[in-house]
Amino acid sequence: MSEKGLLLVISGPAGSGKGTVVSDLMRTYKGEFALSVSCTTRTPRPGEKEGIHYFFIDREEFERRISQGKFLEYAQYCNGNLYGTPMDYVQNRMDEGISVILEIDVQGGLQVRKNYPDAVLVMVAPPDFQTLEARLRGRNTDSEEDIRNRLLRSKEELAKLSLYDYAVINRDRESLKAAQEIHDIVLAEKRSVKRCPDFAKKFYGEE
Amino acid sequence: MSEKGLLLVISGPAGSGKGTVVSDLMRTYKGEFALSVSCTTRTPRPGEKEGIHYFFIDREEFERRISQGKFLEYAQYCNGNLYGTPMDYVQNRMDEGISVILEIDVQGGLQVRKNYPDAVLVMVAPPDFQTLEARLRGRNTDSEEDIRNRLLRSKEELAKLSLYDYAVINRDRESLKAAQEIHDIVLAEKRSVKRCPDFAKKFYGEE
Numbered sequence: 001m002s003e004k005g006l007l008l009v010i011s012g013p014a015g016s017g018k019g020t021v022v023s024d025l026m027r028t029y030k031g032e033f034a035l036s037v038s039c040t041t042r043t044p045r046p047g048e049k050e051g052i053h054y055f056f057i058d059r060e061e062f063e064r065r066i067s068q069g070k071f072l073e074y075a076q077y078c079n080g081n082l083y084g085t086p087m088d089y090v091q092n093r094m095d096e097g098i099s100v101i102l103e104i105d106v107q108g109g110l111q112v113r114k115n116y117p118d119a120v121l122v123m124v125a126p127p128d129f130q131t132l133e134a135r136l137r138g139r140n141t142d143s144e145e146d147i148r149n150r151l152l153r154s155k156e157e158l159a160k161l162s163l164y165d166y167a168v169i170n171r172d173r174e175s176l177k178a179a180q181e182i183h184d185i186v187l188a189e190k191r192s193v194k195r196c197p198d199f200a201k202k203f204y205g206e207e
Numbered sequence: 208m209s210e211k212g213l214l215l216v217i218s219g220p221a222g223s224g225k226g227t228v229v230s231d232l233m234r235t236y237k238g239e240f241a242l243s244v245s246c247t248t249r250t251p252r253p254g255e256k257e258g259i260h261y262f263f264i265d266r267e268e269f270e271r272r273i274s275q276g277k278f279l280e281y282a283q284y285c286n287g288n289l290y291g292t293p294m295d296y297v298q299n300r301m302d303e304g305i306s307v308i309l310e311i312d313v314q315g316g317l318q319v320r321k322n323y324p325d326a327v328l329v330m331v332a333p334p335d336f337q338t339l340e341a342r343l344r345g346r347n348t349d350s351e352e353d354i355r356n357r358l359l360r361s362k363e364e365l366a367k368l369s370l371y372d373y374a375v376i377n378r379d380r381e382s383l384k385a386a387q388e389i390h391d392i393v394l395a396e397k398r399s400v401k402r403c404p405d406f407a408k409k410f411y412g413e414e
Contacts, residue, residue: 158406165399166395166399185395191374191388193373199365
């Protein structure tokens with residue numbers, strides 16, 4: 001019932017086709033979705049624009065924002081840089097009626113759930129293990145060890161599916177079906193009574 | 208993720224346009240939905256067919272089935288006749304992948320929720336009280352007392368909205384929007400992780 005945007009976490013192991021699904025969603029439903037813009041402590045690469053690709057801030061400022069609870073989730077990557085999703089940017093988009101997509105891993109998704117329980121968590125999953133393995137091997141760019149590591153990590157991610165809200169099986173990476181299903185999920189969630197408990201009150205507000 | 212049908216309770220006060228929405232749903236998504244066929248103790252009217260319009264059974268048989276818990280919900284109407292939704296008929300349709308629509312009042316819907324917690328409860332609601340009243344008065348067939356009684360009953364039904372899962376606002380009774388939204392809700396519910404908690408297990412079933 002709410003016509004505000006939703007916060008939509010989209011996760012999925014390597015080989016799930018999650019990236020394509022997110023592009024399909026952005027392209028097919030123009031104006032309905034926005035990608036979140038992250039804060040990072042790393043230095044901008046040539047061509048990267050403040051507020052478009054990232055918000056570039058220094059470590060001191062990043063740590064201050066952590067202590068102020070201003071991130072929906074954050075993580076430190078191997079290179080030592082911090083990356084985080086700023087609550088205020090996401091909230092502003094949602095207030096404009098735009099649903100914000102966070103394409104992050106399960107660990108990040110569960111951090112978001114904790115900090116913003118109204119988020120909708122969607123896992124994009126391959127139809128089965130064989131397909132996942134075939135997709136990873138089909139890339140032909142990764143070493144056997146890399147492939148094994150990715151398969152192991154995929155297992156770990158999918159094992160946490162029960163903590164997510166929806167699972168969308170991406171059978172055919174060429175079709176728009178998975179993106180359409182996520183679009184349906186967003187509509188359904190907007191009609192969910194738990195998102196607008198005071199409808200009956202509003203309904204009679206003018207009496 | 209389950210491709211079984213769902214049990215879909217559709218309620219809505221007089222003036223909500225619920226009946227039209229159900230017809231739209233049946234006509235627009237042929238083969239995806241079936242209306243439940245009720246059991247009744249009343250005698251068939253000319254042209255009414257067993258198993259199509261109703262299952263006609265006598266009171267003794269009806270009461271035996273009540274005691275055996277074979278109804279999803281039942282009620283006795285003013286005329287003294289019993290009407291009930293048979294669990295087995297609904298279950299068979301769902302097993303065939305067809306979602307079964309129960310167009311019943313809120314009291315019946317809440318009985319269904321108790322007997323079959325997986326049911327999806329949708330309230331079709333008018334956009335506001337003024338529209339509801341205008342629609343009821345527009346019929347021009349009801350007495351002022353009838354209209355007042357219907358308005359009172361509508362209020363009572365909408366006051367229980369928080370016990371339902373979804374609210375679909377039927378702004379324009381000529382458009383298919385409300386039916387499309389219910390169709391989206393069914394798809395989303397089928398992708399809900401809680402309906403398929405053992406996906407990750409199945410996923411690795413063949414290893």
